[in-house]
Amino acid sequence: MPKTKFPAVVSTFILCFAFWLLLTWSLDTQELIAGAIVSLVAALFCARFFIHDKAFWFFRxxxxxxxxxxxxxxxxxxxxxxxxxxxxxxxxxxxxxxxxxxxxxxxxxxxxxxxxxxxxxxxxxxxxxxxxxxxxxxxxxxxxxxxxxxxxxxxxxxxxxxxxxxxxxxxx
Amino acid sequence: MILRIIIDVFIAAGFIFALAGTKGVIQMPDTYCRMQASTCITTLGVLGVVIGAALYAFCIMGSPATGIKVVVIGLLVITINPVGAHAIAKGAYRHGIRPEKEMEIDDFRRDFDE
Structure with missing residues (x-):
């Protein structure tokens, strides 16, 4: 099983959080905190399956x-x-x-x-x-x-x- | 008013392609051709309806949350559909389903099926 790398976690977190913002469509503080926690947990567990290679490939x-x-x-x-x-x-x-x-x-x-x-x-x-x-x-x-x-x-x-x-x- | 007409055109185009796909699924001669016809429904059929619905939600309903959800549905259908299509087509071929009429050219059988 591949190891979880930090850049992969960051980019998965950004993607999850962007999804959360789009789906809830509100900037309420409670919503943001809950979304951040859920995205972080999801990113920690899924990053190693989701991104294998270079995490910031498209940032060019x-x-x-x-x-x-x-x-x-x-x-x-x-x-x-x-x-x-x-x-x-x-x-x-x-x-x-x-x-x-x-x-x-x-x-x-x-x-x-x-x-x-x-x-x-x-x-x-x-x-x-x-x-x-x-x-x-x-x-x-x-x-x-x-x-x-x-x-x-x-x-x-x-x-x-x-x-x-x-x-x-x-x-x- | 013009916006309403544009939305209707998109949704009608989606319906036409979905109708074509459905007719193909019923009438095509073998399994693989039926799958090809069904791709019509999941690409332009879904895309037309999704674009129409998203425009309606953004501009007429004034509810961006609904529009975003519609767009996400479209994106998920477009990205996940081909994965299932590979699996179904390859599984059908490995299972031994062959078209009744001999295919013009069949490299898969030549390489894997002694």
Missing amino acids: PARLGALIAYVFVFLGELIKANVDVARRCFSGCTDVNPGIVKVPVDLKHDYAEAMLANSITLTPGTITLDIAEQEGKTYYYIHWIDVAELDRDKAGEIIKGRMEKWIRRIWQ
Whole structure:
């Protein structure tokens, strides 16, 4: 079990306390004290599971900016894919050509891999089934509702789109 | 008045995508395609309704606490949904559920299923 580190506790505490403030939406002294105590206890217990690496990774303008830009890039991809799948659903659900492709991914960080996998799953039309590591390279197994390209590398370009580039910029 | 129309447009868009997803869940040919269709409901379906409801709470109801809670619901659905989707899809495949029609390309079977 990893050890609890002080910066991790601090950042978990800040997150918990911000959540508390947002949910209660009052600046009453009693509320603040109760929230601080609860957040501190939660942070002490959960920090080592919640943050494994560098706790203040995002406290840099370049990374934070990339993260905010990524939200908009992702929304664009999301709307495109949603319209595509909704069109297939309304046109009788016969216009599908499913398959599972193995796609190479070039990301260094574990968090970046998890983030890309979740983004791909969240886009309608593609679901990440598994992440495999072979000979130092990472591969995703992706279920694709409409296999437009049989070559793995090109299929990866189509599925990942601009998302991989932006995620690499966040986690470099 | 204009604000009200914008809110209605967001909620209506959410309904349309949720309807598409539901139709897909019922009619798609196999398990995995049904899961793909259900993603439509949890992304733009939920997002549209959440944005509409949050605008309503902030601007018309004048109650930021309610709006924040709606936004938190949206964020939780968006972040937690893919984790469940991975687990369900992989579990279904490992359990031996295969589509009736042979898939065009199936690398997962090639690598893991001798």
